Amino acid sequence: MEIGxxxxxxxxxxxxTQKELASKIDKSTTAxxxxxNGAYEPKPETLDKICTVLNVPKPILYFMMISEEDIPDDKKEVYKILEPSIKEFIFSVFGSNQTEVLN
Structure with missing residues (x-):
C-alpha cells in the first residue's frame, strides 16, 4: 500500500476532508x-504534521504500508509469524480495532 x-x-x-487536513498542516489542497495520489513524496516535516493531525505515530503509518508482497520471499515466514502480534500490540496501545487502524 502506498503512503497516500x-x-x-x-x-x-x-x-x-482533504481540505481540512490540508489547512491543518499548512499545505494547499493541491499539494x-x-x-x-502518489505524485509527490511528503517531506519528513509534512509527514510529521499529517501524523499529528491524524493522531497516528509515523511508525504505525509505515507499518500500515507494509503488505506481504513487500516482504522478501526468504523473510515471509517470519513476517507471517510476527504480523498478528504486532497488530495486536498496535490495537491494544491505541485502544482501537483493526478496522479503525488498518482499513
Whole structure:
C-alpha cells in the first residue's frame, strides 16, 4: 500500500476532508492531493504534521504500508509469524480495532 492510500484511509476514518487536513498542516489542497495520489513524496516535516493531525505515530503509518508482497520471499515466514502480534500490540496501545487502524 502506498503512503497516500494510507493517508486517504486515515482521513476518512477520522471524519476529515482533504481540505481540512490540508489547512491543518499548512499545505494547499493541491499539494495534499498530490501526496495522496502518489505524485509527490511528503517531506519528513509534512509527514510529521499529517501524523499529528491524524493522531497516528509515523511508525504505525509505515507499518500500515507494509503488505506481504513487500516482504522478501526468504523473510515471509517470519513476517507471517510476527504480523498478528504486532497488530495486536498496535490495537491494544491505541485502544482501537483493526478496522479503525488498518482499513
Amino acid at each position: 492510500q494510507v493517508i486517504r484511509s486515515l482521513i476518512k476514518k477520522r471524519g476529515l 495534499l492531493s498530490q501526496i495522496i
